[in-house]
Amino acid sequence: MILQMVNHIHIKLLFLLTIVFTSAIAKAQQPDTLSTVSSVDTLSTASESAPAKSFIVAEIKYTAKDSIIFSLDGQKVFLYQDAVVTYQDIELKAWFIEIDLERKEAYACGTVDTLGAEIGLPVYKDKQGEYTMRTMRYNFESKKALIEHVVTEQGEGFVVSDVAKKSDDNVFCLKGGMYTTCDHHDHPHFGLRLTKAKVIPGRKIITGPAYFVMEDVPIYFLFIPFGFVPSTSKYSSGIIMPSYGEESTRGFFLRNGGYYWAASDYFDFTVTGDVYMNGSWGLRTGSVYKNRYRYSGNFNAQYIKTITSEKDLPDYATSSDMSLTWSHRQDAKANPYRSVNASVNYSTSSFDRKNIANVVNTNLLAQNTKRSSISYTQRWPDNPFNLSVNLLHSQNSRDTSIDLTIPDLTLTMNRLTPFKSKNKVGGKEVWYEKISFSYSATTKNYISTKESDLFTSASNDDWKNGVKHAIPVSMNLKFLKYFVSSPSINYNERWYFQSIRKGWDADQQKVVTTDTISGFNRVWDYSYSIGTSTKLYTFYTPSRALFGDKINAIRHVMTPSVSMSYNPNFGEAKYGYYDWFEYYNPKSDEIVRHEYSKYEGSLYGSPGNSRSGSMSMSLGNTLEMKVKNDKDTTGFSKIKILESLNFSTGYNFLADSLKWQKVSMTGRTKIFKTDINFGASFDPYALDTNKLGAPIRINQSHLKVNHQLLRLESANLSFGFSWGSDKMKKKKEGEDDAQQPGEDEDIAPEMTAETDRFGQPLAQSELRMMERDQQKTVEYDADGYAQFSIPWNISLNYNMRLAQGAFNKTKMDYDKEIVSDVSFNGSISPTSKWAISFSSGYSFDKKQLSHTSFNIRRNLHCWSMSLNLVPIGTYKSYFFTISANSSMLQDLKYEKQNANRADF
Structure with missing residues (x-):
């Protein structure tokens, strides 16, 4: 080598x-x-x-x-x-x-x-x-x-x-x-x-x-x-000279050659290209711009034409991939009322795999989701209105799906209190002075499709659009000294430009959309709600005989809240939001009446087709302990035993059946400085099967059928901790403030002979300089021993999910599946010149390691050496490089990786 x-x-x-x-x-x-x-x-x-x-x-x-x-x-x-x-x-x-x-x-x-x-x-x-x-x-x-x-x-x-x-x-x-x-x-x-x-x-x-x-x-x-x-x-x-080398798949190449144009003091422009022996090629353009105190950003576009194998061979293939990135930031001093910002990251799904710059960057290879946003916001002084315009993009390179919103426009009005006296002096506010309302209008043009179908004529009908207006009216009232009530009325209006018609397809034996009707449609609804909440405090003094006088008290804080809401039935014929048809189902041998919304699948949904009078309930809990602490000026310190434990459910008074909602539980605590998060979902109703054998919820309590209060549906548990030299240093300083560890610097090696690394004798002046550098680098403790520290850190995260598996007819419940994995990463710097990092994980249900990578870097003063190693998995590879640190000498390097490629 x-x-x-x-x-x-x-x-x-x-x-x-x-x-x-x-x-x-x-x-x-x-x-x-x-x-x-x-x-x-x-x-x-x-x-x-x-x-x-x-x-x-x-x-x-x-x-x-x-x-x-x-x-x-x-x-x-x-x-x-x-x-x-x-x-x-x-x-x-x-x-x-x-x-x-x-x-x-x-x-x-x-x-x-x-x-x-x-x-x-x-x-x-x-x-x-x-x-x-x-x-x-x-x-x-x-x-x-x-x-x-x-x-x-x-x-x-x-x-x-x-x-x-x-x-x-x-x-x-x-x-x-x-x-x-x-x-x-x-x-x-x-x-x-x-x-x-x-x-x-x-x-x-x-x-x-x-x-x-x-x-x-x-x-x-x-x-x-x-x-x-x-x-x-x-x-x-000036001209940017290309680098050259060889690839196993595309042959010899000239890469990153082109021209740099210093256009002005405000922006530049670069164009570079790649040429490969087998006919593949690539083109890149980029620009960096900045106008001080106004805006700054950069723009990059890439196009790659990849040819695999040779013509007339069965594995011959060609592909075209492109990438577009744009970052724009407006300076806060430019305009206090208007701003334009952008963060665009778009590419074809296979671009990252075929872009040679990403072969060794496993983070980019593992990145399945890319998002982009371009935003414009406008505020008016002495005016309650705000305007926001956004262009949004999200894509998944694994299944080539893409979501695009062009545009997402929102106009909002700040909350106003029209009945409040402007020049009121003294006295309490009258209840109607607390009435406030706001307004918001949103419009979108949205599509969710595959990457290959995005700009085809067939996808034009898949775009969803509409306008939504919302006017919430609310007020806050305090009663019985400790309770706060907040009644509100919410009015929503949607504007759609098409509706659908459905029917039964006898050949496919399923319900299908038979027609799409264009035209303006005004769809509105309203609802009422009122809620109240308070706080309850409970104090407990533990037994002195068991716990001594170290624990002063334990406090339990409960935050119950109840809200009532009412939604009318907008499925009645007078509103015209719903339609129906009948069909014969040969599987069940009966005439089925199918009711559907004309605006099903629309951007902002459709009003409900049944009355709903529901009550939502939640209960929050925290548990704290007050203990003696000699280091605290007050003599006591608080320790959170349980940072949060929340329960929530609901009840629909007007529903025909299944009136109770599922019970949700979430919690968070900390043990030994480790954050622990947990949660679960419970169903109060039992399960049964319909005529087709599919499991359904029935209007019978789980307690009555299975003699259990609630049926566990899912659960999750996650915790993680990190530890390192910084935390140990802080802990040590807290125990002994007088003892200060040394700085993170290299310690000069002990000289066993007055020779250099080539075995030549050192001059006395050089020996004195080395002695001085060593004294400057190393710090000594009270006993005369050298102090030094090795920065390191390690973090571990564990995730466990209890999910529903296959339905078990014997137990009339779903079997539970446990999916768990652990991820860990860390780094260590033996000296200020060396840096070693790693990341990996293990899936317990799949019984295999996840993506694992190691990185070793050595600062060689004016040079750098690095080794990136992925020992297992799809992207198993290594990449070794020695390069000059100067950007002007960026081509002065040696590279070696396992793709039969060595570039210098």
Whole structure:
């Protein structure tokens, strides 16, 4: 594998290095900046002005932190420690600066501290930028300089030179330089050695013959004869060179080649493409835009043409897939009353499987549902109305179903109290002053269909649309001091533009829709309701003999609520909402009367066809315990034993049968800082079979038939917990505030010999620098032991569902099926450079592992290494990559995966 990697490196570096140094950088760049080293002057300084000379056209100002010494003839000035010299628009800082007025020169250099590290290196600053160097000799008259080891930052990279000469027009001529994106300027991990070069700051870099260097080892056969790199303060357009490689299914390829257009300061545009040996191809476009304080966003579109196998072979196939993503966000400062936002994510169902960028991204491969929304909202000042317009999309790539709403428009009016006195002073509100009402109007155009049928003529009739108006009128009344009542009247009106007719199909032996009638239909209904609620408190003091005096009290809070509602029968003939027909059913040998709604399946439903006078009841419970706590200022703290336990049901007084609704139970609690959620559904009625043998609910209580109060239909239980170094750290700090764990940093390894990793002896200065870095990284406790922490976390979630299985005629009940699974994931960082994460799960009913993945990442300073591994399942794969961190060198990488593909 190492030989293979070297071959790939050789081939592709020749290609890449030519690209980097012969093509325009097409990405946006910031104005050139240079790395600097500076000190803070915290002591008093001495300041003098140089005697005027003929060559001096402006005052030379100089300061030093330690001392300023003049020579006996007055022609030389020596500045020590944090020296600063300013002349016109030039500023020079260094630990030591010598000014020679006779030779019209200034000399600057740094020094070495007690650990052997260089400090106070000269920093030269002018209109073009800042430059850090080891030594510098500058002539005030010619404005030329001779520099040793200068470092300049050009875009995302650095140009480091052993010797440089600065001309009076700020052009640098370099000898023995290096271009790299590694900020270890003395010994970068990699770079391009420039035998000679010229740097024009803010404009361009021109180099002669250059070769690649890796870990101070020259690789002469990886070279370029010359190079030219534009370097401007503005981003510019340019060609994006493609990467190349080989795939097992589509053959050799050129990928991601195209053009970048720097259109303006507000947006750009990119177009790239892929070409494969077997005829497959892809095209991508994208744009990023931003108007400060107004809006920002990005847009991407992709099209892929995939060819499988070869013509005249039985497995030959072609497919076309596309993807569209758009994100738009309006700045909150742009308009306080109007906003436009968008989040669009649409693609064909097979796009993620065929897009090569998603092969190793298992999260995208496992994503079955995609949603999009485009929203526009409008509010009017001093006006109760609000307008909202939405375009909604949802698709499932597993069954290729798609739901589309174009548009969803809602107009709402804030709640008003028309009878409330505006200038009332004192006194209580009269009951009618509490009457309030609001209004909302909604209209939709909606379709649910398959992806392939979305834009066909056959699907045009599947669109559902309509308008719904709602006017709720309500009020709040308080009575008997502890009860709150809320009577309300709700009026709804629907506008539909078609209705249906149904009939019996003798051939298919089923009820079918026989006709769809277009026309305007006004469908309205109303209902009444009233509800009341209160709170009941119960306190209990546990036995001191059993629990001691640690528990002060236990409080039980119950929140009962009851509501009554009435809905008239809108199935009567005078409303015209329902119709009926009769047919002969040979299976049951009887004439059947079938009643149906003319607006069945409509967007907003249809009014009920029977009177309903129902009562809804619910009961909420919480349980808390008050215990002694010496750390709390009040002396006590509250512990929630049961955060919630809710029951709800209902009763329909006007129903002919099955008057009781099902009983629902939900609850939530926390044990050992673990959230536990549970719930269940119960039916008060028994089951039986009809003439066809199908199970049905009968109007007999389950208690009477099976001697049980309620029949369990379903249940669920879920809990999860997470644990990690942060929680342990907080817990430890809570127990011992004086003990503070160390920061999450790498600990320098113990040196067993004074040699580097190549076995060469280390200089004393390097040993002192390593000792200093180790002291800076490691923190020690009171006993002198090194403190360090390894960040880690792990989470586990368990889900259990008790569902109905097959119907058991012997028990007259459904058999119960338990479906349960557990998922877990975690991560650990042994050092600040390493990161390891994993995710998996297990299905107990299927007795198999769910999707499992591992990710290992190593930060190699200016490089990164990562391994993505999916050991089992449909997407079993691995993906290994080593790449440069710089976005400008994004093609400088080595990739290997199990699809018989290796790209560098």
